[in-house]
Amino acid sequence: MENYERAAISPISVSTPPFSYTPSSSSPPSQQSSPLLPPPLPPPTTILSPCAACKILRRRCVEKCVLAPYFPPTEPYKFTIAHRVFGASNIIKFLQELPESQRADAVSSMVYEANARIRDPVYGCTGAICQLLKQVSELQAQLAKAQAELVTMQCQQADLIAVICMARESFSQQQQFTDDTTSFLNETALDSAWELPL
Ligand SMILES: [Zn+2]
Numbered sequence: 001m002e003n004y005e006r007a008a009i010s011p012i013s014v015s016t017p018p019f020s021y022t023p024s025s026s027s028p029p030s031q032q033s034s035p036l037l038p039p040p041l042p043p044p045t046t047i048l049s050p051c052a053a054c055k056i057l058r059r060r061c062v063e064k065c066v067l068a069p070y071f072p073p074t075e076p077y078k079f080t081i082a083h084r085v086f087g088a089s090n091i092i093k094f095l096q097e098l099p100e101s102q103r104a105d106a107v108s109s110m111v112y113e114a115n116a117r118i119r120d121p122v123y124g125c126t127g128a129i130c131q132l133l134k135q136v137s138e139l140q141a142q143l144a145k146a147q148a149e150l151v152t153m154q155c156q157q158a159d160l161i162a163v164i165c166m167a168r169e170s171f172s173q174q175q176q177f178t179d180d181t182t183s184f185l186n187e188t189a190l191d192s193a194w195e196l197p198l
Pocket residue numbers: 050051052053054055060061062065066067068
């Protein structure tokens with residue numbers, strides 16, 4: 001809309017160089033000639049290749065087609081699946097209620113949900129969610145068990161270290177005693193050697 005307005009204004013006000021550089025600036029000459037043509041404007045707004053949605057719905061794909069950006073003609077199965085589960089009018093309604101920045105994600109999730117529903121008509125996405133929740137709780141239980149084992153092992157390690165320290169201490173005390181005894185004996189032996197008459 002705005003681009004068209006700007007394009008229509010730009011030939012009159014030449015003092016807007018940034019806009020005159022945009023590709024849309026090449027269209028004003030053709031648009032200037034359009035007022036000469038009869039009023040019915042819809043034909044020029046029709047996209048040459050209709051989007052997958054419009055092709056399947058057998059309707060004309062207009063330039064502002066809400067579905068066109070998300071259902072390209074190269075991926076028709078996406079719309080077929082989503083349409084089968086949600087219905088075209090609901091898809092359009094959902095998209096119109098969302099800001100454009102979130103529409104692509106909404107379409108992806110709708111296609112995913114529709115796929116799941118077709119695969120599993122009873123539980124659909126819920127089946128996958130429940131399975132994952134079960135897996136999460138199983139893994140959490142495993143983690144808690146492993147953490148408990150780790151604490152036990154850490155306690156055992158601390159006990160073992162205490163035992164080793166005690167053993168080492170008593171060993172070094174014993175060693176000290178032996179050393180003292182040996183040096184005492186040696187000293188006595190030396191003294192007695194000195195005392196020996198020449
Ligand atoms: Zn379309």
